[in-house]
Amino acid sequence: MAEQNNLKEFTKGIFQYNPMFVLVLGICPSLAVTTSVKNGLAMGGAATFVLVCSNFIISIVRSFIPREIRIPCFIVVIAAFVTMVELLMKAYLPPELNASLGIFIPLIVVNCIIMYRAESFAYKNKPFASVLDGAGLGLGWTLSLCLVSSIREIAGSGTLFGLKVSESYQPASVMIMAPGAFIVLGLLLGFFNWRKLRKSEKSMKTVMKND
């Protein structure tokens, strides 16, 4: 039973609570860094690291944090891990990748997803569950970043992971600029809404049939 619960804490972040398509949180970095799959993966990895670590620490010290000043406390914990991840990325990742992520690595500190999980999960739950929750949501976000960035990279520069997709395709560079990002995400959200609406319509029909 307990194992099942743990699995659920992990998987809910990928589908049921997908940060990008269901909660629609943390949109700024989702749009800014998704110009190529490599950027999307790096951003997702960095945010997942911060999310897991901050969830863990906040959940450990949750009984010492008074309710009134919990938000500043969360921010300080998150900022510490963001600083760590920034230094690590500067040390181990290629400089051009760091340059293309730019200010969006320090901006993880104001990413709504991390604050939201700290406030609504880690502040109320045990450390182990919080780590799983953070890992699940981080993975869900990384996967959605990969989806958006692969669409934009293929349409906008005609490549995937830097490899050419097709010889004859003429890339539409508007897709890797700002307007393309908004439109791709808008259409993707519309698509997921459409699937959800269709599913609920179907279940309505089966209920009516059974009646």
Added chain:
Amino acid sequence: MIKEIALIIVSVVFVNNFVLAKFLGLCPFLGVSQKTSSAIGMGAAVTFVMTLSSAITWIVYNFVLLPGDANIIAKVFPSIRELGLIEVLKTISYILVIATLVQLVEMMLRKMAPALYESLGIYLPLITTNCAVLGVALLNTTDSPKHLGFLQATVQGFGAGIGFMVAMLLMSGIRERLALVNIPPSLRGVPIAFICTGLMALAFLGFSGMVQ
């Protein structure tokens, strides 16, 4: 001097609009742009916080974080003079400055404009986590291509706030119309807002190249 300031303002309001070209501050942009009145209020509050935080973070950057003789901490700990504290302390110090300022604005608004305070609701404390505010602080200091003066940094903060307000105002106008239109059910709400923003960004792309 005046020419330079005008150039900075035109650049951050139209060419490099924070919302439409740099993807900063999208959460409040989508959350509060339902009504024109709250869009103006939110824009004004963000502009105020951005201007002040640009000024204060510039001071923090130049006198606390940057290595050199001007560093205040270096007077006590000499080793700071060569290394500086940019890498380790910038995120934490900036976010603390912004959080304090937002608290101040919240207290002021509650006393001076209770109606606006009510209508902004949850989005007022959330200015702290508005990435446009932290973004402009970073772009003014550590991530700026060249070293900006105090006045330039403050003007850039102010201009970025105005740019945010312009984008929110335009969006709120569009969304007030959207409420009356028949939209396919799966695109209602956030998806159509994103697509409209995309079209607006496309229009703003026309300004690019105006200022270097």
